Amino acid sequence: MSHLTVEVKETIAVVAVERGKVNALNGEVVDELFTALKDLEGDETVRAIILTGRNKFFSFGFDIPEFVEYSKERFTDFVVSFTNLYSYLFLYPKPVVAALNGHAIAGGCMVALACDRRLMVTGKAKISLNEIADLARRSSLARPRCCVFRSVRDAPPRFSIPERCMRRKRPRELV
Numbered sequence: 001m002s003h004l005t006v007e008v009k010e011t012i013a014v015v016a017v018e019r020g021k022v023n024a025l026n027g028e029v030v031d032e033l034f035t036a037l038k039d040l041e042g043d044e045t046v047r048a049i050i051l052t053g054r055n056k057f058f059s060f061g062f063d064i065p066e067f068v069e070y071s072k073e074r075f076t077d078f079v080v081s082f083t084n085l086y087s088y089l090f091l092y093p094k095p096v097v098a099a100l101n102g103h104a105i106a107g108g109c110m111v112a113l114a115c116d117r118r119l120m121v122t123g124k125a126k127i128s129l130n131e132i133a134d135l136a137r138r139s140s141l142a143r144p145r146c147c148v149f150r151s152v153r154d155a156p157p158r159f160s161i162p163e164r165c166m167r168r169k170r171p172r173e174l175v
Contacts, residue, residue, distance in 0.1 A: 003029045006036050011047040013040050022060035023053040025107045026067075030081050033111075034088065041093060049092075051115060052099040056125075059108025082107065089114040106130055 003019040015036055017023040040046050053059055062082075067075055089096060089111065098104070098112040100120035104127040112118050112127060120127065 002032070004032045004036055006040070008043075008046060011045060012050060013043075013046045013048070014050045014052065015040075016052050016054055017059060018054045021055060022057045022103075023055070023108070024060055024063035024066075025082065025111075026063040027078050027081060030078070030085050034081075034085050037088065037092065046094065048095040048097065050097050050099050051111070052101050053108075054101075056102040057108070058098070058100045058102055058104040058112060060103060061106030061108050086110050086114040092116075100125065100127060103127075
């Protein structure tokens with residue numbers, strides 16, 4: 001794996017993203033993460049996983065400069081792969097802790113949120129879904145008239161929420 005390191009120490013696996021200065025996510029990184037998680041799922045000696053990044057970033061999200069060259073179909077394939085990754089991570093059968101060693105922005109934030117727990121360094125590091133924050137500032141979502149639901153089951157039918165996302169995760173024994 002060229003963009004990941006996987007170290008197993010006793011019963012805990014540490015998976016670190018190592019791609020450039022900001023650990024930007026592209027198709028290779030997503031595929032490598034998915035493969036590493038699949039392999040660790042089958043390893044009975046591994047009871048928990050720590051997911052982290054190298055340098056000052058957990059991940060700054062998608063590698064936008066790389067995606068400029070993508071066709072619509074190729075980018076759609078990437079988005080489907082990324083969605084599959086964080087859905088798989090969300091439903092992962094072993095505990096996963098995101099060790100946020102620095103900024104977790106956009107896609108990096110989504111990966112962190114799909115983990116069972118998040119621990120972040122102190123200081124100026126940020127965790128943010130910047131596209132959503134920007135949308136809220138520019139739209140009526142920032143106004144008091146926004147929709148608030150007591151639970152996802154109260155949402156009107158136009159809000160499509162998959163049933164698997166509405167059930168609680170199984171309690172897991174943390175190491």
